[in-house]
Amino acid sequence: xxxxxxxxxxxxxxxxxxxxxxxxxxxxxxxxxxxxxxxxxxxxxxxxxxxxxxxxxxxxxxxxxxxxxxxxxxxxxxxxxxxxxxxxxxxxxxxxxxxxxxxxxxxxxxxxxxxxxxxxxxxxxxxxxxxxxxxxxxxxxxxxxxxxxxxxxxxxxxxxxxxxxxxxxxxxxxxxxxxxxxxxxxxxxxxxxxxxxxxxxxxxxxxxxxxxxxxxxxxxxxxxxxxxxxxxxxxxxxxxxxxxxxxxxxxxxxxxxxxx
Amino acid sequence: xxxxxxxxxxxxxxxxxxxxxxxxxxxxxxxxxxxxxxxxxxxxxxxxxxxxxxxxxxxxxxxxxxxxxxxxxxxxxxxxxxxxxxxxxxxxxxxxxxxxxxxxxxxxxxxxxxxxxxxxxxxxxxxxxxxxxxxxxxxxxxxxxxxxxxxxxxxxxxxxxxxxxxxxxxxxxxxxxxxxxxxxxxxxxxxxxxxxxxxxxxxxxxxxxxxxxxxxxxxxxxxxxxxxxxxxxxxxxxxxxxxxxxxxxxxxxxxxxxxxxxxxxxxxxxxxxxxxxxxxxxxxxxxxx
Numbered sequence: 376x377x378x379x380x381x382x383x384x385x386x387x388x389x390x391x392x393x394x395x396x397x398x399x400x401x402x403x404x405x406x407x408x409x410x411x412x413x414x415x416x417x418x419x420x421x422x423x424x425x426x427x428x429x430x431x432x433x434x435x436x437x438x439x440x441x442x443x444x445x446x447x448x449x450x451x452x453x454x455x456x457x458x459x460x461x462x463x464x465x466x467x468x469x470x471x472x473x474x475x476x477x478x479x480x481x482x483x484x485x486x487x488x489x490x491x492x493x494x495x496x497x498x499x500x501x502x503x504x505x506x507x508x509x510x511x512x513x514x515x516x517x518x519x520x521x522x523x524x525x526x527x528x529x530x531x532x533x534x535x536x537x538x539x540x541x542x543x544x545x546x547x548x549x550x551x552x553x554x555x556x557x558x559x560x561x562x563x564x565x566x567x568x569x570x571x572x573x574x575x576x577x578x579x580x581x582x583x584x585x586x587x588x589x590x591x592x593x594x595x596x597x598x599x600x601x602x603x604x605x606x607x608x609x610x611x612x613x614x615x616x617x618x619x620x621x622x623x624x625x626x627x628x629x630x631x632x633x634x635x
Numbered sequence: 636x637x638x639x640x641x642x643x644x645x646x647x648x649x650x651x652x653x654x655x656x657x658x659x660x661x662x663x664x665x666x667x668x669x670x671x672x673x674x675x676x677x678x679x680x681x682x683x684x685x686x687x688x689x690x691x692x693x694x695x696x697x698x699x700x701x702x703x704x705x706x707x708x709x710x711x712x713x714x715x716x717x718x719x720x721x722x723x724x725x726x727x728x729x730x731x732x733x734x735x736x737x738x739x740x741x742x743x744x745x746x747x748x749x750x751x752x753x754x755x756x757x758x759x760x761x762x763x764x765x766x767x768x769x770x771x772x773x774x775x776x777x778x779x780x781x782x783x784x785x786x787x788x789x790x791x792x793x794x795x796x797x798x799x800x801x802x803x804x805x806x807x808x809x810x811x812x813x814x815x816x817x818x819x820x821x822x823x824x825x826x827x828x829x830x831x832x833x834x835x836x837x838x839x840x841x842x843x844x845x846x847x848x849x850x851x852x853x854x855x856x857x858x859x860x861x862x863x864x865x866x867x868x869x870x871x872x873x874x875x876x877x878x879x880x881x882x883x884x885x886x887x888x889x890x891x892x893x894x895x896x897x898x899x900x901x902x903x904x905x906x907x908x909x910x911x912x913x914x915x916x917x918x919x920x921x922x923x924x
Contacts, residue, residue, distance in 0.1 A: 431874045
């Protein structure tokens, strides 16, 4: 059984609650019976060695696993009291309300403006699109760098700028939760720093779940940390406790770098 | 390291021989094409007068022209494109983006690949049975276009699938992650990126259709007509059939106008292939960015 420490939700309902989540590809279980609570307006980091199921678990939270042939999900993810895996739930609507930022920056081969505007447009946004693009870029701390060249190709941006563009693009559809799958793993230290600063600011308005293989990053940006190992949740608790005084021996071994 | 100088010499000699063999093999193709071109140009270039394009076929070689087969070919080309393109692209999108991964899909996929290799005369027989006889479309332009559409469907489907598959998964995921439906992902991300590849495949398939003779003879395209098609149900002929007809006549003059018609057909084909190459180059430039 995993060790789960007190998760302080501040008296508010949690943003997400996973109950007995299991994901299998064929006969292998990538995520095995994981239950955890994601408090609102906090940053939760999922850590663990490669292949521990942290990315698979993350993709459960906005039903991105639906797109992977052969992935079978059982268990529940509750979002506003609604199980995301109930038969009447539309995964398209889930993904609009729970956004995702990917490992490698993946801007569309379009202009900076059109990258941001794509989400609102397909979701039938009626209103001040220019204003929304500006707000989103400002939220992602990219506006100053691109405000004079919104029409140029997103591919002309640096990797770090592209990733912030992808974050802005996600924010433009006003999700409640932002899932980040190793968002800085393809970036240099300075670009990484900017993403981390951004995460810190974004939790004012959003709940963030971030997968990272960089333990220092987890320690820096997150409020809570979940350690996964071979598909199992080993320990979940406040980040400072997880890194300074974990209960489980395996957690300690991993966060101190003895394996992984 | 080898210490035997004789063995080293043999190795180098073998390498040089192989190079020469490959070079000769390449030259066979190029030289053959050159001889063909020069021969045709010498025979036919003098016949390319303006009247050649505005006259119908005639039993007097000096009055014969390619108006009817040229118009027939253009009709067939346009109609085939209109029919084959949407059907093929639709099938490719279904197979790549929508079809479940099961045995039925795999059977369909294998069948399409096999159909691409079926001899064209077989499609002619199919066209005769289905379009000409069963659907009662007679020996018309539309029968010909439908037959050639079926002929090139598998080719365009395979090329389109290839192009659709080349669209990076990360782009699809990005769009899905923003709450796009499958149709929106396909319409706004996948198709725009795959379009140059799809068009290239379509043009190459169409240029194959333009050169086809057998299936059209099978469905009863005429060899001698003195009118151009005015509608879908009109009878028609096409350039390759006209060329065949002229070449098989005894008079030398007819062989010359056949060469001229071949030049017209070749120009049409080379133009289409050049368009395909230009599209493909533009596509790969976009990729690099």
